[in-house]
Amino acid sequence: MYKEFREQTVSLSTSPFVFSSGLLKFLNKYPHGCTEQITSKVLPLIALGDNSPNAFDRNEAFKIIIGKYRLRQLSSGGFSTWDNGSYVSEFNSMYALHFLTYAKKKGYNVPKDMLNDGLRWIRSYLNSDDDNSMWNAKIKAYGIYILTLNEEVTTGFILNLTNSLDARYQDSWKKSIASSYLAASYKLLHEDKMANELIKGYNFDRDIKQDERHYYYYSDFDTSFVNDAIYVNLVNSHFSDIIDLNNDKTISRILNPIIDDDYSTLLSSYSVLALSSFNENKSNEFDLKAYDKEGKEIALEKSDKSMFVTYELPKNVYKISSSKSDLYYVITSQGFEQNIISEKSSEGVEVTKEFYVDGKKVTKVKKGDEVEVLIKVRALNDKENYNMAIIDLVVGGFEIKTESFSSDEIEHKDLREDRALVYLTVDENVKEVRYKVKATSKGKFTIPPVYLKSLYNKYVNAVYVKEPYFEVE
Missing domain, CATH: 1.50.10.20 (Glycosyltransferase)
Incomplete structure (x- = not known):
């Protein structure tokens, strides 16, 4: 992060x-x-x-x-x-x-x-x-x-x-x-x-x-x-x-x-x-210490938002330790990932995504153009995979045309400002999801991966990575 x-x-x-x-x-x-x-x-x-x-x-x-x-x-x-x-x-x-x-x-x-x-x-x-x-x-x-x-x-x-x-x-x-x-x-x-x-x-x-x-x-x-x-x-x-x-x-x-x-x-x-x-009333007195990468001790502040002993960790914390050995601990992190997935993968299912204008694949358009997004999914494991989610992040500089969404094979959709979430069952038959986006800003924008994942079984998922950039003139 x-x-x-x-x-x-x-x-x-x-x-x-x-x-x-x-x-x-x-x-x-x-x-x-x-x-x-x-x-x-x-x-x-x-x-x-x-x-x-x-x-x-x-x-x-x-x-x-x-x-x-x-x-x-x-x-x-x-x-x-x-x-x-x-x-x-x-x-x-x-x-x-x-x-x-x-x-x-x-x-x-x-x-x-x-x-x-x-x-x-x-x-x-x-x-x-x-x-x-x-x-x-x-x-x-x-x-x-x-x-x-x-x-x-x-x-x-x-x-x-x-x-x-x-x-x-x-x-x-x-x-x-x-x-x-x-x-x-x-x-x-x-x-x-x-x-x-x-x-x-x-x-x-x-x-x-x-x-x-x-x-x-x-x-x-x-x-x-x-x-x-x-x-x-x-x-x-x-x-x-x-x-x-x-x-x-x-x-x-x-x-x-x-x-x-x-x-x-x-x-x-x-x-x-x-x-x-x-949830028993056990001792919650700890001598927790934190250190930066050079080994210098960092002061910690307790949070009052939890019934447990909870510390806010400064951004430069490298290591924490306590002399008490019989402890359970949970570290919670929240933020933005640095590493963007750069390779496609398929485990049990697969997903692809293409951009079209007038039936032709494109990765360059003009501001104001409408682009059709076509996502295809299918199973590779000869099963009906229920409770699957397509997570499609919208390319920067584009906005979703919500009324353009088209698919008869989904169970639910949630179109947000920055992404399209689609829920469906994935089997061996190819299923298609289509919707349009409109180019609203000029520039060269990274094309995010599209994800297909089971909401319950981590062994069933796929990622599709397209060309690195989409250009709007």
């Missing part, structure tokens, strides 16, 4: 809960906004309440998300992924309704019609025959748990689902997160014997492979580490009397994907809730 514009802080604690500070900042700054992502941004704030480690305005965040939900709740009571969507996303619906249930229990003014319509949709979904896969069974188990949290008697739904799972998967399903949701539901229904038996089924004690995230990636919302964080939350909420997860193994399980830079908004949200069980 450019040192002149870089802002850095370091937060320290003897508790791993300090990682939630960085995760909440990540969620707050996250640039995309599907229903899961906006929910993940606010759910931890509401759940933690005054224990939230960052000074975010929870009430304002709640008002904003309710407004968004109004644009996404359909007549069936379920929720779409994006504003004014036309079809229900089952997981996004469950997650939004879980949030509304959380918020209601925390005393927030949840619209009755919104929650009641949503619970009606859950009942309808549970009565459907759409349970022919383990993923749908997990969604149904999640729905049963949400209904039970809302003080509904769900014994019939539980029996129907367990009978179906027994017939299809024998006992193997009891190792999945579905069993944990059903166990928590039994616990809420005061069926302790069934609850205590089921909660021990989830395979939390398995040996972790170094590349588990890659091989246990079932779908965008269903990964081994997301399920681990859900399990920790369910145990700490309902089974802390018989299962103690406040140990180093649990900490390692939650922190590993974060340390490996392999986390999504969903995993971040659940991880904050899981880490909250380690």
Whole structure:
């Protein structure tokens, strides 16, 4: 990053809960906004309440998300992924309704019609025959748990689902997160014997492979580490009397994907809730010292914006140290990257971008000219890659003609002053996105790369780099 514009802080604690500070900042700054992502941004704030480690305005965040939900709740009571969507996303619906249930229990003014319509949709979904896969069974188990949290008697739904799972998967399903949701539901229904038996089924004690995230990636919302964080939350909420997860193994399980830079908004949200069980009143007195590149000590100032010991790091800091060894710390950086990607790459998918005037490729036009931007994407991995985002930064000296956007194969678009964000599913068939830009300033402008990335799987992404410059005469 450019040192002149870089802002850095370091937060320290003897508790791993300090990682939630960085995760909440990540969620707050996250640039995309599907229903899961906006929910993940606010759910931890509401759940933690005054224990939230960052000074975010929870009430304002709640008002904003309710407004968004109004644009996404359909007549069936379920929720779409994006504003004014036309079809229900089952997981996004469950997650939004879980949030509304959380918020209601925390005393927030949840619209009755919104929650009641949503619970009606859950009942309808549970009565459907759409349970022919383990993923749908997990969604149904999640729905049963949400209904039970809302003080509904769900014994019939539980029996129907367990009978179906027994017939299809024998006992193997009891190792999945579905069993944990059903166990928590039994616990809420005061069926302790069934609850205590089921909660021990989830395979939390398995040996972790170094590349588990890659091989246990079932779908965008269903990964081994997301399920681990859900399990920790369910145990700490309902089974802390018989299962103690406040140990180093649990900490390692939650922190590993974060340390490996392999986390999504969903995993971040659940991880904050899981880490909250380690929010103990431990000593936070440290002798932190900072040094510049020549080894000269630099004075540090504490920040009052966090419940942790947090220091603002001067721009010339080269090294920090403390005599206390058993510390968890998070360094948060914000600024502008110096290194611009100069080579194209494709991992699972590919993207290309060209500029056209009257059907001819161009990289030089006159001021006032309109240029068509054509972006093409396709999959290389023989899969349907859901929740993909095209991030196309606009060349300097141009402005987007928003009314010119054309594509029948996208799910949502967000056209901003400096970029076009397009969300879609990418498969082996080539898909095209077209829009126009107008040259408004003369000069020679760098052509930024165009990115295609999964919002949940870091192993699926592509970058396309074109000629270095676009000239406007």
